[in-house]
Amino acid sequence: MSGRVRQRATANANMDAATTTVNERILRECHALYTDETHGMVSIAQNVDLKLLAPRKKITIMLIGNHSAGKSSFINWYIEEHVQRTGVAIETQGFSFVTSGRRRESLTGNATLHLYPHFQPLLDFPGVVDYLQTEVSTSKEKKFPLVTFVDTPGLVDGDMNYPFDVNEAILWLGDLVDMIFVFFDPIGQALCKRTLNIVESLSAKHSERMRFYLSKADEAGHESDRQRVMMQIVQELCKRPTLNRTGFEMPTIFIPNPDKPSRCVNQIEDVCKDIEKTITQTIQNTLNQLEKDCDEIGDLVDSKIARDNEARSHNLRAGTKGILLFFLGLTLPLALLVNLLATSFPQKMLKDLLGLEGMESLKLYLSPIRGFWDSIPQEYHFYALLTLALLTLILLGAAKFLSRSKATMSRKHKKKLLEQQTYVRTVVKDKKQSLYKEYLQQMVSEHDL
Ligand SMILES: Nc1nc2c(ncn2[C@@H]2O[C@H](COP(=O)(O)OP(=O)(O)OP(=O)(O)O)[C@@H](O)[C@H]2O)c(=O)[nH]1
Ligand SMILES: [Mg+2]
Numbered sequence: 001m002s003g004r005v006r007q008r009a010t011a012n013a014n015m016d017a018a019t020t021t022v023n024e025r026i027l028r029e030c031h032a033l034y035t036d037e038t039h040g041m042v043s044i045a046q047n048v049d050l051k052l053l054a055p056r057k058k059i060t061i062m063l064i065g066n067h068s069a070g071k072s073s074f075i076n077w078y079i080e081e082h083v084q085r086t087g088v089a090i091e092t093q094g095f096s097f098v099t100s101g102r103r104r105e106s107l108t109g110n111a112t113l114h115l116y117p118h119f120q121p122l123l124d125f126p127g128v129v130d131y132l133q134t135e136v137s138t139s140k141e142k143k144f145p146l147v148t149f150v151d152t153p154g155l156v157d158g159d160m161n162y163p164f165d166v167n168e169a170i171l172w173l174g175d176l177v178d179m180i181f182v183f184f185d186p187i188g189q190a191l192c193k194r195t196l197n198i199v200e201s202l203s204a205k206h207s208e209r210m211r212f213y214l215s216k217a218d219e220a221g222h223e224s225d226r227q228r229v230m231m232q233i234v235q236e237l238c239k240r241p242t243l244n245r246t247g248f249e250m251p252t253i254f255i256p257n258p259d260k261p262s263r264c265v266n267q268i269e270d271v272c273k274d275i276e277k278t279i280t281q282t283i284q285n286t287l288n289q290l291e292k293d294c295d296e297i298g299d300l301v302d303s304k305i306a307r308d309n310e311a312r313s314h315n316l317r318a319g320t321k322g323i324l325l326f327f328l329g330l331t332l333p334l335a336l337l338v339n340l341l342a343t344s345f346p347q348k349m350l351k352d353l354l355g356l357e358g359m360e361s362l363k364l365y366l367s368p369i370r371g372f373w374d375s376i377p378q379e380y381h382f383y384a385l386l387t388l389a390l391l392t393l394i395l396l397g398a399a400k401f402l403s404r405s406k407a408t409m410s411r412k413h414k415k416k417l418l419e420q421q422t423y424v425r426t427v428v429k430d431k432k433q434s435l436y437k438e439y440l441q442q443m444v445s446e447h448d449l
Helices: 003-019 022-035 041-047 071-079 109-115 117-124 166-176 193-209 223-238 268-344 347-375 378-402 411-448
Strands: 059-065 095-100 105-107 132-137 147-151 179-184 210-214
Touching: 022 041, 022 268, 022 411, 041 268, 041 411, 059 071, 059 166, 059 193, 059 268, 071 095, 071 147, 071 179, 071 268, 095 109, 105 109, 109 117, 109 132, 117 166, 166 193, 179 193, 179 268, 193 210, 193 223, 210 223, 210 268, 268 347, 268 378, 268 411
Parallel strands: 059 147, 059 179, 095 132, 179 210
Antiparallel strands: 095 147, 105 132
16 A cells, blocks of 8 residues: 555545444444454354344434435435435336435445445345436434435335335335335325235234324414314224234324424424434444354353263263274174084094194183073074074174264363354453443433533
8 A cells, every 4th residue: 555545545544433322332332242253253153153233333214205305305305415306207117225425426326235245135025126226425414323224115006116026125124124105195195005905914023113294294284173183094094903002103294394394393303313322222232243143152152062072971881882882792793703613513623723732721611601592492593593693693792872972062162162152252241332332321311511
């Protein structure tokens, strides 16, 4: 790296550090603790057959609602930059991810999936990738550095042809996002069937993520008209079983327009507070999950090593049993064979071979076998031999069966596991504690302000 490039890189890093909030850094560092190539929790967990997912660095908010409900306008207002096209025509045709970054750019569908690998199954929805894009904005407004918005196509009934299965794609996205904002606008087709069906299915699974808003409330006429529109929408929603709850909340929001002051109550700031609350919750959850994952990895290493020790002592026992049975299996036929040889061999040759003393002691040792063999009537000798052969086979088979060993870890592997366990239990956990402390300090100082 040349001096100037290095200087610029350092300047960039310093600028990043200056503009990055504590929360951003906490989520980023947690993410890095999971994804580091050598020491990452994800790869460590794989060694103990645990599948971990790295936490996200931002929360994701999906906006749905009928066509022209003001979804894209809300995003533009939040980030204070006009990145999403807005207008009375059907403006947003596909899915648009709006996220913050170092420079303003627009990315294609494939680049979007590269940036958000966990959204890659979207490829299973034919046609979606061509209608997918990411708008990167340099905005640092509100909590935008910690948020990714997912703008969706306006929902309409009837002949409108979507280039992909919009219902299924939205339902699938609903599983992955942290918040789902549903915008109902008082003048459009707020109550279109498609919107109601999607909202109903989403709320069957994710009612706690969903927020309902009466958008463009400044266009709803007088207070009484607004109340009537809202009642109608709520009544219609409550007809659906998954949405039938008491205390249905539907704040009224609109994009403040200094040229067109409105007397209508605007609860748009509460939306921002809600986003902040979800971010705070996400940080707490991420830190708690980090601790839980450390504990789980630690415990799994312990039980893996205990299983390995057990397998080792099993193998030792099995080996001993196998050897004993093997010898037992061989002793019987060997003894009989020696006995047979000793009796059928010419006595003189045996005497020459072993000497008189040797021959006598051989006879002495073999006498129980000879006694046993002689006690079997001659005509049963064949069957006795057959039984013996069978017995030998059974004993040898049992020896093989009982000496089967279990797989064990190599010493090197075990050492590595223990090192990783120590790393997770000390380094990662300490890091979690210090991040938690920073998070709390920051919360306290924010409240002081
Ligand atoms: N008066 C008023 N007009 C709004 C408000 N929000 C959006 N609009 C206008 O409503 C029109 C539609 O807004 P969009 O943001 O494009 O709506 P959308 O939901 O993204 O529409 P599609 O992308 O077609 O689904 C635009 O002309 C906006 O200027 C609002 O709060 N008050
Ligand atoms: Mg739009």
